[in-house]
Amino acid sequence: MKPMGIISTQFITLKDIKVNSIDLIEDAWGINAEFNDVIDLLRQVNPVPERCLTTSLIKKIRKIV
């Protein structure tokens, strides 16, 4: 009998499965798979605060603290 493990799939532990960036509930509902076209579109919008806004916020905070 040939030994197993040389070409067979390696066992992985629960720690090896990286799920930090995945919402398992969403995944279970299959939302990303079903609506990937709409979700790709949503990713096109990426509003970011202007630097001056963040700077002025930090200035305000420095005054308060």
Added chain:
Amino acid sequence: MISDYELIMRFIKGEQACFEKLIHRHKNKVFAYISLYIRDQALAEDIFQDTFLKVIQSVKGGKYADNGKFISWVMRIAHNLIIDHFRRIKQMNTISNDNYESDLFNSKAFAEDNVEDNMIKRQIQKDIRNMISHLPDDQREVVILRHYAGLSFKEIADITDVSINTALGRMRYALINMRRIMVEKNISLTLN
């Protein structure tokens, strides 16, 4: 990377720079959430600042209890400020803010592309924003909290006071509605 909780603890002990780190870490998510809700740019910026000022007050006042995720607590504060704003508008019985167009697309990518690409991108982003704004409130809220604020469905359910299943259902309806609008208005990804 230092955790949010550790940064807060250090801030409470007097390390002011730690709060600034938290702002830099989370500002994009918070701003995205607010600005997609509030179409008036100036008002969105005010609420953005008020959110972090309120966070400071709460942390300093010992009202912050770490229950796992700092950002979802911040989002709840932003969410409440937005609701307060809409309540005030309702009381004043005024119609507001559809004049929000400029400075929406202030990402670095814009500066690097050519004019034609920018125009197309701008149009796509405008269409997407319109698409989001046409959703019913409860559906729009879930889309923004999930895709722009990056919250999990459990956190969204907590913030919006509904069950996880309801939040998921709203997301599903929202995406179905958006797909319908995409088809009707012929919106598609023509870049990237």
